[in-house]
Amino acid sequence: MLGSTIQKELMDIIMRELNDPRLTGMPSITRVKVSPDLSIADVYVTIMGTEGQQSASLNALKHSAGIMRTKLTKVLALRQAPFLKFHIDEGLKREIAVLDLIRKANEEDRERQAQAGDSPPAADDPPAADAR
Numbered sequence: 001m002l003g004s005t006i007q008k009e010l011m012d013i014i015m016r017e018l019n020d021p022r023l024t025g026m027p028s029i030t031r032v033k034v035s036p037d038l039s040i041a042d043v044y045v046t047i048m049g050t051e052g053q054q055s056a057s058l059n060a061l062k063h064s065a066g067i068m069r070t071k072l073t074k075v076l077a078l079r080q081a082p083f084l085k086f087h088i089d090e091g092l093k094r095e096i097a098v099l100d101l102i103r104k105a106n107e108e109d110r111e112r113q114a115q116a117g118d119s120p121p122a123a124d125d126p127p128a129a130d131a132r
């Protein structure tokens with residue numbers, strides 16, 4: 001619960017209060033994992049753009065972590081907010097790669113079926129009526 005609250009508040013802080021020119025590609029926080037003792041919050045982000053832009057944006061977020069932590073302490077009425085550790089979310093990259101492989105496999109399967117003369121019905125064709 002604290003993780004989702006931190007995620008929401010950090011997005012507000014990033015969008016409204018950080019004016020770092022390195023923040024390109026609009027970083028998006030995908031999840032926040034807070035340690036059981038509430039001392040550390042691992043913040044996973046996705047950043048659109050080239051690898052260089054992603055790296056620069058991640059460095060900007062890491063550089064601003066102290067400022068964001070101070071703002072979180074005030075907004076969340078906590079005695080002490082957790083230390084913020086920013087990471088690129090690699091899970092999303094893996095999901096996209098798997099989906100791309102599935103798409104390629106489906107295309108290859110359709111090509112093989114077309115070469116064999118067994119063309120499958122198109123997705124928008126109505127199902128055949130049951131002949132009795």
